[in-house]
Amino acid sequence: MSGRLVLYDHPHSSNALKVRFLLCELGLDAERVHVPFAEPRPAGYRALQPSGRIPLLIDGDVKIGESNAILRHLARRERRDDLHPSDPPAAARVDWALDLWSQEVRPQLLPLEDAVLWDTGDPEAADGRLEDADPAAVERGVSEATAALQVWEAFLPGGDTTLGGERITIADCCVAPVLWRTARLPLDLASLPRTARLRDALAGHPAFLAAEPAG
Numbered sequence: 001m002s003g004r005l006v007l008y009d010h011p012h013s014s015n016a017l018k019v020r021f022l023l024c025e026l027g028l029d030a031e032r033v034h035v036p037f038a039e040p041r042p043a044g045y046r047a048l049q050p051s052g053r054i055p056l057l058i059d060g061d062v063k064i065g066e067s068n069a070i071l072r073h074l075a076r077r078e079r080r081d082d083l084h085p086s087d088p089p090a091a092a093r094v095d096w097a098l099d100l101w102s103q104e105v106r107p108q109l110l111p112l113e114d115a116v117l118w119d120t121g122d123p124e125a126a127d128g129r130l131e132d133a134d135p136a137a138v139e140r141g142v143s144e145a146t147a148a149l150q151v152w153e154a155f156l157p158g159g160d161t162t163l164g165g166e167r168i169t170i171a172d173c174c175v176a177p178v179l180w181r182t183a184r185l186p187l188d189l190a191s192l193p194r195t196a197r198l199r200d201a202l203a204g205h206p207a208f209l210a211a212e213p214a215g
């Protein structure tokens with residue numbers, strides 16, 4: 001498959017960043033089209049992506065919304081079995097990580113991000129400061145985020161620095177943006193050494209840095 005790639009994107013979207021991470025890992029170029037964070041999203045974008053969610057990938061005649069679906073598509077497109085294994089037992093671990101993070105962990109981190117990073121009145125900016133945040137919202141957010149990360153810590157393998165052992169997988173691409181962002185949140189990962197090790201490994205990965213993390 002060799003369709004022209006167009007990524008509808010926002011620099012502060014963690015979901016878009018996970019796709020940019022994988023694109024860089026694959027060495028693929030994509031035209032980036034900016035989609036504003038402010039709601040409602042432009043009518044032209046909703047015509048392409050009915051939910052209005054970011055990102056959306058156009059690959060030739062193929063249109064894919066939902067970031068994890070895009071990750072799976074790109075790995076299959078490039079026949080990268082190392083990124084998303086075709087072997088059922090190996091694929092099961094990657095798919096479990098994708099769903100556990102997206103359904104159980106990431107939603108519990110979002111309220112703390114909203115309280116600390118985004119509560120600025122400007123949906124295009126991620127320049128919030130902890131000292132300006134609502135203390136009650138921060139306390140509640142820290143409690144919820146810590147509980148979710150404890151579940152994630154229990155899921156992680158013991159000695160590996162990525163979810164794929166010596167190599168990254170699409171699950172690593174999925175978790176990297178939000179894990180990287182936790183460094184700006186009032187979270188102590190001292191009691192979560194596996195999570196801290198994964199964050200450090202992914203934050204320094206060349207393809208992640210090339211994806212221009214922001215926000």
